[in-house]
Every structure is written in structure tokens, then in C-alpha cells.
Amino acid sequence: QVQLVESGGGLVQAGDSLRLTCAASGLIFGTLSMGWFRQAPGKEREFVSVINWSGSRTDYADSVKGRFTNSRDNAKNTVTLQANSLKPEDTAVYYCAGDVRRGQGNNWLSTYWGQGTQVTVSS
Numbered sequence: 001q002v003q004l005v006e007s008g009g010g011l012v013q014a015g016d017s018l019r020l021t022c023a024a025s026g027l028i029f030g031t032l033s034m035g036w037f038r039q040a041p042g043k044e045r046e047f048v049s050v051i052n053w054s055g056s057r058t059d060y061a062d063s064v065k066g067r068f069t070n071s072r073d074n075a076k077n078t079v080t081l082q083a084n085s086l087k088p089e090d091t092a093v094y095y096c097a098g099d100v101r102r103g104q105g106n107n108w109l110s111t112y113w114g115q116g117t118q119v120t121v122s123s
Helices: none
Strands: 003-007 010-013 018-025 034-039 046-051 058-060 068-073 078-083 092-102 108-113 117-122
Touching: 003 092, 018 034, 018 092, 018 117, 034 068, 034 078, 034 108, 046 068, 046 078, 058 068
Parallel strands: 010 117
Antiparallel strands: 003 018, 018 078, 034 046, 034 092, 046 058, 068 078, 092 108, 092 117
């Protein structure tokens, strides 16, 4: 049974940082691209970042580029999203995703999902 468990969300002020961690089990972690998505109230879930199986390549949404860093530890089966210089518009539920890949057009798909962790940034 695949499990992705996020932690590290919370309430912070604009300009602060958060570190989100995803612990994975039940899958061949070291072979899969892992990623993060987020969903703000009243909006669709959107892509945030993806990291390839080895950690050698990452990709980010334009809205977080330069502020967020995605990394992984294949020995511990964890993925980490370091979110710096947070803005109120970063407020959302953040989801860890496993087996992330590009779909048709410019969208991103994922096979596995965590339950999400809330990030709230106050102004």
C-alpha cells in the first residue's frame, strides 16, 4: 500500500520560511519522480515542483521559482520542499505526489497523492 505523508505545514507571516517533508512508503521510491502540488481555496490544484528520481533535475512553477527548493533523500524515502520568502498567495493545501510526469499540453500528472498539509501565510 502506497503512503505519502506530508508534514511541516503551518501558519507563518509573509517573508517567513517553511520546510515541508513527505515520507513515502510502499513504492519503489528511488525510481520515481516526486513532486509537490498545491490547492488554494476555490481554485484548482496546481503544480508546484518536481524532482527526478536521482535528484539531479528539478522543475518549478514560475510562481515559486527562486523561492522554493525541492530535494530528496533516496536513502530515507523522503522529499523536502523548502519554501522561502513566503507570500500570502502561497496559502494553500500542499500535496506530495509520486510518479509525477508531464501530461498533454502543459499540465502535470501524478499517480500517488498524500493527504495534504495546510500552509497559511498572513500578510
